[in-house]
Amino acid sequence: MSRVYNFSAGPSMLPEEVLKTAAAEMLEYGESGQSVMEMSHRSKEYQAIIDAAEADLREIMNIPDNYEVLFLQGGASTQFAMVPLNLMTKNGKADYIITGQWANKAYKEAARYGAAREVASSKDKTFSYIPKTTAADFDPEADYVHICMNNTIYGTKYNTLPETGDVPLIADISSCILSEPIDVSKFGMLYAGAQKNVAPAGVTIVIIRKDLIGNAMDITPTMLKYDTHSENGSMFNTPPCYTIYIAGLTFKWIKKMGGLEAMKELNEKKAKILYDFLDNSKLFKGTVVPEDRSLMNVPFVTGNEELDAKFVAESKKAGFVNLKGHRSVGGMRASIYNAMPIEGVEKLVEFMKKFEEENA
Numbered sequence: 190m191s192r193v194y195n196f197s198a199g200p201s202m203l204p205e206e207v208l209k210t211a212a213a214e215m216l217e218y219g220e221s222g223q224s225v226m227e228m229s230h231r232s233k234e235y236q237a238i239i240d241a242a243e244a245d246l247r248e249i250m251n252i253p254d255n256y257e258v259l260f261l262q263g264g265a266s267t268q269f270a271m272v273p274l275n276l277m278t279k280n281g282k283a284d285y286i287i288t289g290q291w292a293n294k295a296y297k298e299a300a301r302y303g304a305a306r307e308v309a310s311s312k313d314k315t316f317s318y319i320p321k322t323t324a325a326d327f328d329p330e331a332d333y334v335h336i337c338m339n340n341t342i343y344g345t346k347y348n349t350l351p352e353t354g355d356v357p358l359i360a361d362i363s364s365c366i367l368s369e370p371i372d373v374s375k376f377g378m379l380y381a382g383a384q385k386n387v388a389p390a391g392v393t394i395v396i397i398r399k400d401l402i403g404n405a406m407d408i409t410p411t412m413l414k415y416d417t418h419s420e421n422g423s424m425f426n427t428p429p430c431y432t433i434y435i436a437g438l439t440f441k442w443i444k445k446m447g448g449l450e451a452m453k454e455l456n457e458k459k460a461k462i463l464y465d466f467l468d469n470s471k472l473f474k475g476t477v478v479p480e481d482r483s484l485m486n487v488p489f490v491t492g493n494e495e496l497d498a499k500f501v502a503e504s505k506k507a508g509f510v511n512l513k514g515h516r517s518v519g520g521m522r523a524s525i526y527n528a529m530p531i532e533g534v535e536k537l538v539e540f541m542k543k544f545e546e547e548n549a
């Protein structure tokens with residue numbers, strides 16, 4: 190067996206330890222005589238799995254008691270609709286900051302249900318920076334302000350949160366969840382699809398302040414109301430049982446690694462190796478302004494499309510896969526989520542150095 194270094198933006202690498210535990214427990218979980226895949230979600234064994242997953246996530250992220258943790262389906266993309274359907278209901282208005290394709294999709298979906306407003310955008314420079322805002326930019330009557338915390342495609346992230354006053358801030362954290370500590374109490378709601386930093390695709394984590402639940406528009410389908418899920422312990426219908434189990438294993442792995450402070454330190458170290466190289470390279474360069482660089486997604490280019498293609502092809506042969514950049518940026522993108530070991534980044538940079546020498 191030879192496992193590659195997988196730099197995919199998502200689905201992406203999982204910690205080897207998580208995969209090994211899942212493999213060891215595949216045929217029989219504990220003394221249950223069955224796989225978690227086969228288990229009733231109403232069984233005592235499964236209830237213990239989902240309860241532990243929630244408890245561990247609450248512990249790792251230091252989630253205050255006045256927030257619900259929900260395990261939902263439909264990916265982050267379904268939240269683009271659930272957020273306005275449930276929360277754009279007091280004044281029918283919401284403010285959106287457009288920092289890339291995901292933020293824009295969220296905005297477009299919200300515009301179907303009410304007065305969504307684009308407050309700021311970094312589209313003018315291919316989303317290579319986070320637009321600056323001040324408190325005065327936001328409508329105090331907006332029901333919420335929506336941001337995408339880490340922009341997976343463009344490789345930017347918020348280092349300072351926008352000042353929204355009393356208006357709840359909502360963030361898509363799909364590609365940065367668990368990568369570093371986050372002050373949950375600063376947000377009305379956070380959400381993330383699992384397949385970047387947590388588990389295989391299939392579960393969406395929602396962390397929502399309790400007072401924001403229960404005001405959905407009348408037209409909201411039952412399955413898309415947060416109260417449906419909060420009133421039923423994320424088991425109104427069959428939850429994505431196995432994915433939640435894997436998420437639980439990832440949470441345990443993070444606890445063992447030392448929690449989010451330790452993850453942050455490791456992620457900063459990994460990202461620095463790559464950014465330092467890019468800043469000094471004569472061939473490669475990063476596409477994002479230094480102050481807004483993501484710890485998770487690192488886009489870079491040579492400035493020559495043929496050379497980019499050659500690099501992607503040669504790196505793949507050398508065991509570094511999925512480095513091709515998103516079509517809207519071009520070039521390359523290395524996604525270096527929690528599960529990417531530091532050796533993966535070190536070896537990639539060695540390979541880049543060699544490629545640079547050979548193609549100078």
Ligand SMILES: *Cc1c(COP(=O)(O)O)cnc(C)c1O
Pocket residue numbers: 199263264265266267291337339340341361362363364382383385
């Ligand atoms: C991947 C991604 C999405 C889309 O997630 P799905 O689970 O596929 O719907 C949304 N937002 C961000 C920031 C992402 O990285």
